Amino acid sequence: MSTNVQLEIFEGPLDLLLHLIKKNEVSVTDIPIAAITEQYLATLELMQNLNLDVAGEFLVMAATLIHIKSRMLLPAGDDEPDEDEGIDPREDLVRRLLEYQRFKDAAAELEQRELLTRDVFTRPAVTEQAPAQGFREVSLFELLTALRRVIERLPKDDAHEVILEKITVREKMTLILDILRAGERVHFEALFSEVKSRMEIIVTFLAMLELVKMRAIRIFQEALNGPIQIEAAVGIDQATEKVAMEGPEEEQNGTSGS
Amino acid sequence: MERADLKSIVESLLFVADGPLTLQRLEEVVEGSSRDEVRSVLQELQAELDRERRGVRLVEIASGYQLRTPKVNADWVKKLLGGRPPRMSRATLETLAIIAYRQPITRAEIEAIRGVDVDGVVGTLLERNLIRAVARKDVPGRPFLYGTTPEFLQLFNLKDLTHLPTLKEMEELTLPEAPEKSIPLERTEES
Numbered sequence: 444m445s446t447n448v449q450l451e452i453f454e455g456p457l458d459l460l461l462h463l464i465k466k467n468e469v470s471v472t473d474i475p476i477a478a479i480t481e482q483y484l485a486t487l488e489l490m491q492n493l494n495l496d497v498a499g500e501f502l503v504m505a506a507t508l509i510h511i512k513s514r515m516l517l518p519a520g521d522d523e524p525d526e527d528e529g530i531d532p533r534e535d536l537v538r539r540l541l542e543y544q545r546f547k548d549a550a551a552e553l554e555q556r557e558l559l560t561r562d563v564f565t566r567p568a569v570t571e572q573a574p575a576q577g578f579r580e581v582s583l584f585e586l587l588t589a590l591r592r593v594i595e596r597l598p599k600d601d602a603h604e605v606i607l608e609k610i611t612v613r614e615k616m617t618l619i620l621d622i623l624r625a626g627e628r629v630h631f632e633a634l635f636s637e638v639k640s641r642m643e644i645i646v647t648f649l650a651m652l653e654l655v656k657m658r659a660i661r662i663f664q665e666a667l668n669g670p671i672q673i674e675a676a677v678g679i680d681q682a683t684e685k686v687a688m689e690g691p692e693e694e695q696n697g698t699s700g701s
Numbered sequence: 702m703e704r705a706d707l708k709s710i711v712e713s714l715l716f717v718a719d720g721p722l723t724l725q726r727l728e729e730v731v732e733g734s735s736r737d738e739v740r741s742v743l744q745e746l747q748a749e750l751d752r753e754r755r756g757v758r759l760v761e762i763a764s765g766y767q768l769r770t771p772k773v774n775a776d777w778v779k780k781l782l783g784g785r786p787p788r789m790s791r792a793t794l795e796t797l798a799i800i801a802y803r804q805p806i807t808r809a810e811i812e813a814i815r816g817v818d819v820d821g822v823v824g825t826l827l828e829r830n831l832i833r834a835v836a837r838k839d840v841p842g843r844p845f846l847y848g849t850t851p852e853f854l855q856l857f858n859l860k861d862l863t864h865l866p867t868l869k870e871m872e873e874l875t876l877p878e879a880p881e882k883s884i885p886l887e888r889t890e891e892s
Contacts, residue, residue: 454792455817500817542814545869549802550794552866557858561786562772563760566716680833681824684845687837 456504457543459486464540471540474533476515480508511536581662581671586631589671590648593635597644610643615650616686623660623675624683631662631671657682707734708742721765721855763854764861796822797831801853802868805835805846823847831856 453459463482464471484505490497514532531537557563622629634651638644651673654660659682664671710731715722724743728736743766747759757768770778779786789797796819799811811819826832835848849862859865 454795455815457816498817504816539814539816543816546795546798546802546814549866549868550791550798553798553801553857554789554794557772558786559769559856559858562775563769563858564775564778564782565767565769677830680827680830683834684827687843687845 455498456501457540458547459483459501460504460536461540461544461547471544472537474537476508476512476533480505480512483508507536581664585664585668585671586662589631590644593632593638594641594644597639597641610646612646612650612653613686615647616654616682619647619650619654619673620659620679620683620686623673624679628672628674631673634673654682657685659683702731702734704738704742707731707738708746711739711742712746715759715766715768718767721762721767721851723765726765760858761860762858763851767855769858792817792819792822793825797826797849797853800826800832800847801849801862801865804848805838806848807838807844807846809844811847 453462460479460483461471463479463486464474467475467478467482469475469479487497487501487505490501511532559565619634622634634647635644638647651660651662655662658676658678660673660679661676662671662673711727714727714730724736724740727739727743728734731739743759749755750758754771756770756774758771760767760769762769795815796811799814800806803810803814808819808823811823823832827834829852830850831853832847833850834845836846837843838846853859854861
C-alpha cells in the first residue's frame with residue numbers, strides 16, 4: 444500500500460502527515476504510528492527519487508516519527524516514575540497537527556470569501572503611487588542645498604570636535620524609519636533638529652538617500668523652493684525589516700538562510 | 702442640507718474614492734451634517750442598492766464604506782477587465798490565516814505552527830501589503846511582530862478583524878474521514 448502515493452505538493456511535514464492520516468481514514472488523535480511512519484518515509488523517498496527538493500523540516504519530522512514509534516514500543520514500566528510516564532508520546536505531535544489543521548481550515552474559509560478582484564470589484568484607482576496632487580519630486584541639487592543650510596546652521600565652534608560619534612548610517616536609517624512610521628510627514632530639516640555634529644548630519648543624509656533607494660521613503664516638496672518633506676513609501680515595511688535584519692553593526696553578521 | 706442632496710453627495714464621494722471611506726472622513730467632507738445623518742443616508746443607500754439589485758453595492762470594508770460590484774456579476778466584470786486575478790498559493794493563504802488570527806506574531810511563531818520555513822511567504826505578503834511589521838517582540842533578537850493591513854481587510858471583504866470567521870475550537874476539529882471515536886487531548890495519568 445505504501446509507495447502508491449499520489450504526489451501533491453505538500454506544504455510541509457505536517458501537511459504530508461495530515462494527508463496520510465486522512466488517506467488512511469484514521470483519527471488524528473489516535474495515529475497508528477508505525478503505519479504512518481512507514482508511509483511517511485516512503486513518500487519522502489519518492490520525493491527524493493523525483494528529485495524534489497526535500498526540505499530539512501521533512502527529515503526532522505521523520506526523526507520525530509521514528510522516535511515516537513520507538514517510544515510506543517517500549518513497555519510502560521510502572522516501576523519507573525519517569526516524568527514521561529502516562530503521557531502518550533504522540534501527544535505533542537497531535538497537538539501540532541490539530542493546530543495546523545485549524546489554520547488550514549481558516550485559510551480555506553478565507554479563500555471562500557468574496558475576494559476583491561476575483562468575486563467583487565471596485566472602481567480602479569485612477570492614480571497609482573503618484574505623489575499627492577500638486578507635489579513634486581525633489582532634485583538632488585535641491586536636496587544638497589537643503590543639506591548645506593542645515594550644516595551652516597550648526598554652531599560654529601572654534602574648537603575641533605574630537606568626540607567620536609559612534610552613530611552609523613544603519614542606526615540612522617532605523618531612527619528615520621521609526622519617526623516616519625509614527626507620524627505622517629516630516630520636514631527635511633526636522634530630521635536634523637537633534638543633530639549636533641557635521642559628521643552626524645552627513646550620516647543622517649546618507650541614511651536618507653539609502654532609504655530612498657530602498658523605496659522606503661519619498662522626498663518631495665509642495666512647491667518649487669518650498670519646504671522639503673519626507674514621508675513613508677510603499678517599501679517601508681520591507682526596509683524596516685531589512686535594516687533590522689542586517690543589524691546595527693556595519694559589518695553584517697552573517698545571518699543564515701536566504 | 703436636504704436629505705436627498707446629502708444622499709446624492711455621499712454616493713458621489715463613495716464613487717470617486719480610491720478606497721473605503723470612513724464615516725469620519727465623509728462627515729468632514731460634507732460638513733454641516735451630523736454623523737448620524739451621514740450614517741443614516743449610508744444605510745438607506747445600502748438598502749436601496751441591495752433592494753434594486755443594482756450593479757454596485759455599498760459594503761462596509763476596513764472600517765469604512767466602499768462601492769463594490771456584487772459577486773453575481775463577477776464573470777462579466779472579469780470579461781471586461783481581462784487578465785487573471787492574482788492567485789494565492791496555499792502556503793500564502795495558510796500563513797496569512799495564521800497571521801490574521803494570531804497577530805501580532807513573529808516569524809518563528811508562524812514557523813512553529815506551519816512546520817516549515819516561512820521567509821519567502823512572509824516576504825510576498827509584505828510585498829503585497831497584506832501584512833506589516835507592527836512592533837518588535839521583547840525577546841532576544843527583538844524579532845518583528847507581524848499583523849494584517851487594511852488592504853488585507855479589503856481583499857477579503859472584511860469590515861474589521863472581529864469579522865474574521867471564527868476559528869474552530871480544537872475540540873471540534875476532526876479530520877473529515879476520521880472515525881467517531883476521539884481521544885481527548887489531555888490524557889489522564891492512568892491511561
